[in-house]
Amino acid sequence: MIDVTLENFESEVIAASMTQPVLVDFWAPWCGPCKVIGPLLEKLETAYEGRFKLVKINSDEEQQLAAAFGIRSIPTCVLLMNGQPVDGFMGALPEGQLRQFLDKHLPPEDEMQEEEAIEEEAPPDAQGQLEKLQQAVATNPADDEARFEYVKALLLIARLPEAKSAFGPLAPKAAGVRRFESLQRVIDAMEFASTQGDAAMAVAAQDARIAANKRDFEARFARARLLAAQRRWTDAMDELLEILMRDKAWNEDAARKTYIGILDVIEPPKPKVAEGQIPPDDPTVATYRRRLSSVVLS
Known part of the structure; x- marks a missing residue:
């Protein structure tokens, strides 16, 4: 209770x-x-x-x-x-x-x-899947779908230098393709975190700023990006929601776009289903999409 x-x-x-x-x-x-x-x-x-x-x-x-x-x-x-x-x-x-x-x-x-x-079921073979995606990109560098999934997989295991390198050919398209912009947002978060020194101390510093002023959106955004870099995805989205509940369009939609970026990165590939059926949504992604909608549309 x-x-x-x-x-x-x-x-x-x-x-x-x-x-x-x-x-x-x-x-x-x-x-x-x-x-x-x-x-x-x-x-x-x-x-x-x-x-x-x-x-x-x-x-x-x-x-x-x-x-x-x-x-x-x-x-x-x-x-x-x-x-x-x-x-x-x-x-x-x-x-x-x-x-x-x-x-x-x-x-x-x-x-x-x-x-x-x-x-409680065992997780899939992440390393094996990563190798398959790497091979697919090497075989056909113009396959944007395979490259997108490959960069996602690298970000999910925090291999930032490799993710940035693989993302290079997609970067010019990011402004016009939401999924590619999502990769850019998460890469930016991880790059930002890499400049902030000790991760725990960096988060604590933003906590202190937020405690002093709950509307310090810069601190909340920094905290969210630090959490995303630690792959604390839901914690990062929770912090971004705190911004959106107070100012939906803050900083040219930076909070909303970063939130969507995290969702796109953590969403697993849809499982194959019989023809005519709709594959189920990942429960975490579905929950956080609903939370975003409830805040943005309220």
């Missing part, structure tokens, strides 16, 4: 709901029924073993959030999935009805176990 405020609402509720259902419990210290349902919800969060996340919002202290959800009485619980409210209820329901509410929306337990098993 996590206490949510306006400051951490985006990360703990909206962002979290992209990968896991989030149940928001609006309560207040003076509310008697709140003291009844609160422990029940905490018990169920433990019993459901990660099938949903419970957060609590003090409606007295966080009136802006309560107003945004149209809270008229407490306790009120709202379930969010993929950044959007999908259902809710008011009052202190008994445990049986709470379970019925949750079971109506949450993925079955066996489905969760299947997802965990998939995550």
Whole structure:
């Protein structure tokens, strides 16, 4: 159970709901029924073993959030999935009805176990794939698709000098081809990081600037590029979202374009499927595309 405020609402509720259902419990210290349902919800969060996340919002202290959800009485619980409210209820329901509410929306337990098993599968032979791409580029230097994938593979293992060299023939096309511009953005991030000395100290320096001024977008952008260079891709995109939530067009769209650049670099090749079927999206990439859309279009 996590206490949510306006400051951490985006990360703990909206962002979290992209990968896991989030149940928001609006309560207040003076509310008697709140003291009844609160422990029940905490018990169920433990019993459901990660099938949903419970957060609590003090409606007295966080009136802006309560107003945004149209809270008229407490306790009120709202379930969010993929950044959007999908259902809710008011009052202190008994445990049986709470379970019925949750079971109506949450993925079955066996489905969760299947997802965990998939995550534990061995990763593909990255070195073998890299060698195949290298051979493809050597055989046909004009094959931009193979070159794009080759540069991506090099960036994913932080082999910057080789990535820059392989990217050379694509560089003149970067202004007109988004995927090639994406490679350039990530290369720029890694080059920037290479000039900043010790990685941990460089990030700490930007943290200090951000702590002093949350709207120091230069510091946030620098921090995001440092994180990208460390291949902490999702952390880097989270930082870029902090800029976009405050200024969507900052610095000629630098934050948005770098965010897209990271997505294009980390997105794995689509698996082959039967004719007429649509290959599944990578879950991390799909989640962060939705997060970008929700911020940019809001």
